[in-house]
Amino acid sequence: MRTIVLLAFASLLFFQTNGQDRNRCASHEAVKQQMAIDPVYAKKVEQLLKNKGNYSRSDKKGPPAQQRSITIPVVVHVLYNSAEQNISDAQVQSQIDVLNEDFGATNDDYNNYEAGYRSVKGDMDIQYCLVQIIRKQTKHKSFGFNDNMKYTQKGGSDAIDPMHMLNIWVCDLGNKLLGFAYYPGITPEKFGVVCHTNAFGRGEGYNLFAEYSLGRTTTHEVGHCFGLVHIWGDRTCGSDEVDDTPLHDSPNFGCPEEGHLSTCTGTPLEMWMNYMDYTDDRCMYFFSDGQVSRASFFIDSDPQLTSIINSSCGTARRTNDDITNVSNSNVNSSRTILTNDLIIYPTITAGQLTLSFSKTTVAKAEINIYSQAGSLMMKKQIAGKTVDQLDVSRLTNGIYFIEVSQGISRQTRKFVVQH
Ligand SMILES: [Zn+2]
Structure with a gap:
């Protein structure tokens, strides 16, 4: 009996420290929750999910509007309870660097596994500039799965100019959840990315979860902001409404073997190296051409995204000095x-x-x-x-x-x- 208890305890420890035990993303749940309370958003999402007509495989490198380089102004809210969570400017910048690489197809690992999906690897051609870092101490040890981090009155930090900048909230989400984001069409101040402090940025010197230390959580979440759906369509062998991504049984975790096949119709080679899967950071390294085209459609048609991409980084500038850190600001x-x-x-x-x-x-x-x-x-x-x-x-x-x-x-x- 003692052995069984010890084994059970050991396996529990393993499970808790294994990356698969973490919830990579709660976007699907967040969207469903909002749809249940907001019929207008529900209608927008239903239209969004079935919208397939504005992009296709033949778009390969996207429609003309997508050929331009887009630079998106970003504001990062660092919400901390302990001093350790008040991450450095350098750690924040490391995440912006990752976004610039991943959305510019200049990431070092972009050419990995060329035998797999070389012909459909895409380039979003989007860059990001860091306009402002807001640091705020909060009484919350962990925010968990809600939108409180987006409201000063709830111990978070109000979105800054959400019609012109992409807001990213970095905070403790508990031990399980790494991040979430809404599809376009949500109330503007809720739009943006929420990322766990220990999955934000890239660098050996930072306190990051081992499997999620390359900044890909935020890359994945920004994908949702552009209307991209999880590659398995959030159900068994579901569709992500992109033509050049294969059917997946379910999310992949860790780092699957090259040649890993789906059991869905046609048993296609799964695209576990796509940013919209759940694999470890080191094992995801591209968006597909179809995803680029789909993102381009939302960027050009959603009013908030269109406004954000037409904002200029040049006229915005860092205003860190404008922000005074106040302890327990919601008191x-x-x-x-x-x-x-x-x-x-x-x-x-x-x-x-x-x-x-x-x-x-x-x-x-x-x-x-x-x-x-x-x-x-x-x-x-x-x-x-x-x-x-x-x-x-x-x-x-x-x-x-x-x-x-x-x-x-x-x-x-x-x-x-x-x-
Ligand atoms: Zn996700």
Whole structure:
């Protein structure tokens, strides 16, 4: 009996430390959950999943619109509970580097296993620029499978300008889950990638899960953002609605042998080396031409994706210094800002905006700047100041609203950016 218990315990330990025990991606579950509560999104996804008419094998290198190089501005939210989770700028940049390689087909392993699927290896021709890193300490030891990381009020960090930038949230998702993302069409502030801290970036010096240390979790999740479906179609021998990917029984884990065949109709060679499978990071290394064409369709037809890809990295710039780290940001201070206490000047500016709190010292207040259309453009937290400067030079000409909130107290002022 003792031996049996010990063996059972040993196998449990093995199972828990084996990469297959981790949930590589919860996107399918996340999408289903949203579809159940949001009929509009449900309809969009149903149309998305069956949409096959806008790309085909004959597109091979994609339609003309896809030939252009796209550069997508990215904002990364680093949510940390312990200091160790407050990953370095270098680790964040290493993930951007991986995205640039994987979406530019310049990754070192792109030419692996040429005997398998050489003729359909694609090139997304998409690049990414890191515009901003937001660091925020949270009371949550782990977020798990929900959207709380996307909301400051829930201990996370609000999306920044989601109509113009791809937001990526890096946080602890518990020991099992590595990441998730929604297909296009979701509420804009929920759009983007969520990735476990220990699967984000690439580098031996970083604290990463051994099987998921090459940054491919985020590559996979960005694939979902572009409308790509898991290669097994999320059911036994299901379709991913891409013509040049084979039928898969189910997800592959680890690193299958070359020549691994599916048991589905036609017993095709499984494309386990595709980014939309569940294999270890070192064993996935390309998108297919069909996936490139499908992604191109969504990039060109989804309003949010179209807006993001038409945004310029050049006009956006790093604003790390704008962000003040505040411990337990979702814990409200007991101090409040008095009505009419806030003065901003000049109300027409090309760059600097001064905020003056004339009657009381501000303690842990949140500042949000919105466009006239209601998009969140900038955010900042301040504490212990009566005067503060904001650099709004990266905003384009137009009318904006600045909202200062503290607990239930909220004040809004209007200003104009005129370059
Ligand atoms: Zn996935």
